[in-house]
Amino acid sequence: MQSFSALRSGLRRAAVRVAGSALDLVLPRSCASCGTETSGPGLACPECFAKLRRIIAPCCDRCGVPLAAEAFAGKTGLCARCEISPPAWDQARAAFVYDDASRNLILPLKYADRTELAAGLGGMMIQAGADLLARADLIVPVPVHWRRRVARRYNQAALLARVISRRSGRPALMDALCRPHATQKLALAAPGERLRIMTDAIRVSSRRRNDVCGQHILLIDDVLTTGATGTACTEALRGAGAASVLILAAARTEVSGREDIDLPDEIRRQIRGSV
DSSP: OHHHHHHHHHHHHHHHHHHHHHHHHHSOOBOTTTOOBOSSOSSSOHHHHHHOOBOOSSBOTTTOOBOSSGGGSOTTSOOHHHHHSOOSSSEEEEEEEOSHHHHHHHHHHHHSOOTTHHHHHHHHHHHHTHHHHHHOSEEEEOOOOHHHHHHHSSOHHHHHHHHHHHHHOOOBOTTSEEOSSOOOOSTTSOHHHHHHHHTTOOEEOGGGHHHHTTOEEEEEEEEESSSHHHHHHHHHHHHTTOSEEEEEEEEEOSSSOOTTTTOOHHHHHHHHHOO
């Protein structure tokens, strides 16, 4: 029986390798940023990957914003903004600074059906959020309204959450949060407008309230900017009794602001035209 299982596993691995090689002949692997053909799977070619600005220490201990030097953090390790007005969540981290380089990886995942990018981004997020994962009981993705999910066929935050859950071994609750009504797109909205749009826009699913009560939740999102979405999710989870809410994103802005700063006109049209 064991030899048969080993043989079956070997045949399965061989089939996967053959299928992968055949697919590479039809659709060569390419850099998600510049389109250059690459020799293996990955987010980007070496040149584009080198342009990505990974967020490492020093960064604000609360919101995760990168700091130019340790001296810019207060006695508690917080940035000036968090010292004055700390966010609703307990702690946040992100893999990259949200700029042209990381945008070229995240927007195709979000708007252009490049779902294969979730694997690479999720892996980088695990590295950036290792300390948060160690404390998390449950992984929960930021939700999208059901109409948007049907039109896009996926929720990019859920794809990232699945990758992180599978590789880290932490359980994920994919339907913990919901959007009871559709909201307008936040990408082109000003910070104050985002807060208004997201007020009471997210709730904990009625059947999941007991599941999140008393748990340390790791909230997964693609981009952390003004924090309006993170705040709405945090307030909903805390209202259901969550012990703490941590946020892990693929990228975040260097300061709280708009996600679309310096977006090319083509990208603006893509966002406006997406569901």
